[in-house]
Amino acid sequence: MIKRKQYILENLIYAVIWLIMFIIPLAGYSFEGSIHWNDVRKFWVRLLPFVILFLLNNYLLIPKFLFRKKYLLYIGLLLLSILFLFIAGPIVTESLNPGSYPKKEQIFRKNDGNHPGEENRPDHGKRISPYEKETPPFAKKISPQDEMKPMGPPPPGDRKKGPPLMQFPKRWGPYLNGLLMAILVSGFNIAISLLFKSIKDAKQLDELEKRTLRTELNYLKAQINPHFFMNTLNNIHALIDIDGTKAKRTVVELSKLMRYVLYEAEKPLITLDKEVEFIENYIALMRIRYTEDVEITSIYPQAIPYIQIPPLLLITLIENAFKHGININGKSYIHSQMTIEDEHLLYSVVNTLPTDPISTTGMGLDNLRKRLELLFGKDNYMLETYAGNGVFIANLNIPVKT
Structure with missing residues (x-):
């Protein structure tokens, strides 16, 4: 009877935590009395891998491997689950559906009627990357002699920086953030499970x-x-x-x-x-x-x-x-x-x-x-x-x- 009550209490705590996580976006994406359901759904979709990881870790990996002192096997399976849910899975999904993930946009200029004479510009219709700087039409032409003159200290954005120790592509940022959050969620799950197990072991020892x-x-x-x-x-x-x-x-x-x-x-x-x-x-x-x-x-x-x-x-x-x-x-x-x-x-x-x-x-x-x-x-x-x-x-x- 005591074990059953403790099991119900532990699962009730988990249910309350996840309920709060699913309610948070309802308040965060509510503006002027209306809820932006599109943003809420996106938040829930991003939260779904964490729920799957929790269910897998709490009801399979922890009782079957961690509590039975199979520590190396538990760590290996947990890391594989995290890598699959937050690294391999998203990469495969992106490769199968390229439009689902943001890429470097390519901008095509065209005459929309608001800028007359723009069709006569030499760069009309040219693909321009957002990372390239566009030369404004009123820019002053600089002679070779002027180029040799010192122009003062370069702006902060143009200063040269040394090579970073490790530089990941920008597209890896969301994956790394998800990986760190998954490790944090697993750690909290392990801590709560070990706490309830210690309470159960203490009661069993006393009995x-x-x-x-x-x-x-x-x-x-x-x-x-x-x-x-x-x-x-x-x-x-x-x-x-x-x-x-x-x-x-x-x-x-x-x-x-x-x-x-x-x-x-x-x-x-x-x-x-x-x-x-x-x-x-x-x-x-x-x-x-x-x-x-x-x-x-x-x-x-x-x-x-x-x-x-x-x-x-x-x-x-x-x-x-x-x-x-x-x-x-x-x-x-x-x-x-x-x-x-x-x-x-x-x-x-x-x-x-x-x-x-x-x-x-x-x-x-x-x-x-x-x-x-x-x-x-x-x-x-x-x-x-x-x-x-x-x-x-x-x-x-x-x-x-x-």
Whole structure:
């Protein structure tokens, strides 16, 4: 749809330009309220080769050769078209129809009755070129002695000039002017076409980047779901042999989480209260598995504002804490806190580190960093992690609009 609108706009610009060119002679050859249509038609006839050149260049040469990077072939065909339309074509037409182009006129003098005695002149009936000077009948005869006398500086028109570097016959003037104008018209045509092509390429590149972004985000989100459910199913598997009743309750809590993932996580944005509800359901699921030896606390704003964030963004920090922060042989804790300040959401998760850490190549935090960079850009978010003194701290700061 966008390409079609751009194509229509480009052709509309061309149509307006050529319409103006055809209207100009109507005003230029209008005198005393009447239009000299003969001069207007002559102007339109002289304009016709330029129209043909434009149509050939814009709809054939540029899309078929210039845009396909066949530059030498394009230049060659364009020059051949110009030479044919503005040099070879007019010359052939002139040779076939000599009377159609101006030549040196030959003037025949004859007695029209207004100059009596002219028929007795010796040059009567003689062909005289307009470039030859006629001796007036009253000119004074100059003797050879007078010819030797200096007559003062010659008139400006009779002064001798040096040979020009290049001298074209006068008949070539219109051809050269048409050639230069054709090159100018082609240049404007190329400039406008390249301008619209650059706009189209920029839009296509922007659309491709957005499509790539959506694809990558969907890929990362698809990795989160299996990763999350794998950990949850492992928890249920461990509970089946320990406490069947807890295992059943775990399945119920898991169904709530699956409902969120199926119907809410596919949306680009969700409200913060639904994300908090999802986190609390996950924590409730984890409480079934772990005993009172694991201290779990969560602090949220007293009134959660109506703001939207990308789904499955905060759960990664909680899931990482449960996966790597539980000390089987001693006390463990997981503390989380959420605050909203100056249109920024701050989420902090602190958990203990096990005495015997398990080497793992988990993808949770790595995927979270990639998603944050794609969603907010490199400089518009903050994710800091710290591990030491038996604790692991993760602080997340993302922009939100309240």
